[in-house]
Amino acid sequence: MMNIAHDSLYPHNEKNGIGTSDHDVCNIEFLSTLCSGLANHKPSHLQDILNAVALITPLLNAIPSVVFFIKDTKARYLIANLTLATRCGFKSISSLLGKTSSEIFPAQMGSCYTEQDLRVLHQGVIIQNQLELHFYHGRKTGWCMTYKLPLYNQHNQIIGMAGISHDLMEVKENHPVYQKLAIVDDYIREHFDRTIRLEELTNLTHLSVAQLERYCKRIFHLTPRQMIHKIRIEKASELLATELPITDVALQCGYTDHSAFTRQFKALTGITPSNFRQSMGRSHLPLS
Known part of the structure; x- marks a missing residue:
């Protein structure tokens, strides 16, 4: 029989219903x-x-x-x-x-x-x-x-x-390099509405690409590219609950066109922006 035993399981108390420690x-x-x-x-x-x-x-x-x-x-x-x-x-x-x-x-x-x-x-x-x-x-x-x-x-x-x-696990704010990486998160949140190059983030932190990737995974549990996608989709979800046309939502979230936005949104959520808006009870709103 295959060995599937394990003696180190630690269930935790969730603070907000969904989240890990x-x-x-x-x-x-x-x-x-x-x-x-x-x-x-x-x-x-x-x-x-x-x-x-x-x-x-x-x-x-x-x-x-x-x-x-x-x-x-x-x-x-x-x-x-x-x-x-x-x-x-x-x-x-x-x-x-x-x-x-x-x-x-x-x-x-x-x-x-x-x-x-x-x-x-x-x-x-x-x-x-x-x-x-x-x-x-x-x-x-x-x-x-x-x-x-x-x-x-x-x-x-x-x-x-x-x-x-x-x-997705909680951010490790007690990590020694958290402050250096926190500016990456802040920078992405400030500039997510345009293309963000990895070079910008490495210049900001004075880290190599490999170091940046490694520390982001260790502290935020995401790659820098995943951090950008996450922040953009979070903002897009907020905007889709408003009356803003979907094409404008795409542009405001850093996507060059409606189709690119739709592909990325569906890849991360499983549904298209229009389907998401429909689930929010706003299916009558225009696409553009």
């Missing part, structure tokens, strides 16, 4: 290791994996900041943890099982998630460190890092997939 680092590392183990196991049947993971279901349910799931070749949930069920508005995990994301999430988002799943299942695509803005039950939102990978049998045939999404 340093105590969750070991949880995330555990689940990442678990997914890697599942990917490398290559059993005869998917049921072998399901039986093994079922043994640690209570542990998976004790991690409120991480979503975990296993799906079959038709992208249907076979195993999920309680965090996923709760965020989808369900009281029990059983409400998810046997269904696809398209059947669980709002139409536009669900279709996008299922499309992503099918790329993993049909093409063997591995999704790593993908920054995404997730929409939860009750209109709550939260930034997550998503990982999805195919599961293979002994004949190298894809028999399912596993995935985790963990809440």
Whole structure:
């Protein structure tokens, strides 16, 4: 049997319903290791994996900041943890099982998630460190890092997939170089409405590109490019709740045109700006 035991799980108290602290680092590392183990196991049947993971279901349910799931070749949930069920508005995990994301999430988002799943299942695509803005039950939102990978049998045939999404961890303000990096965050927030080159950020901090990337990942848990995307999409979400035309929203958030904005917005949220506006009850507003 595959070794999936782990003795260092530290559930934490969430301050605002959605968010992680340093105590969750070991949880995330555990689940990442678990997914890697599942990917490398290559059993005869998917049921072998399901039986093994079922043994640690209570542990998976004790991690409120991480979503975990296993799906079959038709992208249907076979195993999920309680965090996923709760965020989808369900009281029990059983409400998810046997269904696809398209059947669980709002139409536009669900279709996008299922499309992503099918790329993993049909093409063997591995999704790593993908920054995404997730929409939860009750209109709550939260930034997550998503990982999805195919599961293979002994004949190298894809028999399912596993995935985790963990809440973006809190900024490490106590880190020795936090003050040096804080000016990067401030600079991006001040200039997100135009193209920001990495050279600007390295000149600002007197760091090399490699150092900047490393420290941003350590303190903000994002690359500089991900920080820019995150701030732009946050601002765009605010503007989409107003009467401003979507083309103007794109320009004000640093995108050169409507299509570029739509591609990036959908990549990070799963829905288009117009779909997002529609979900806010403003579908009558103009595109340009």
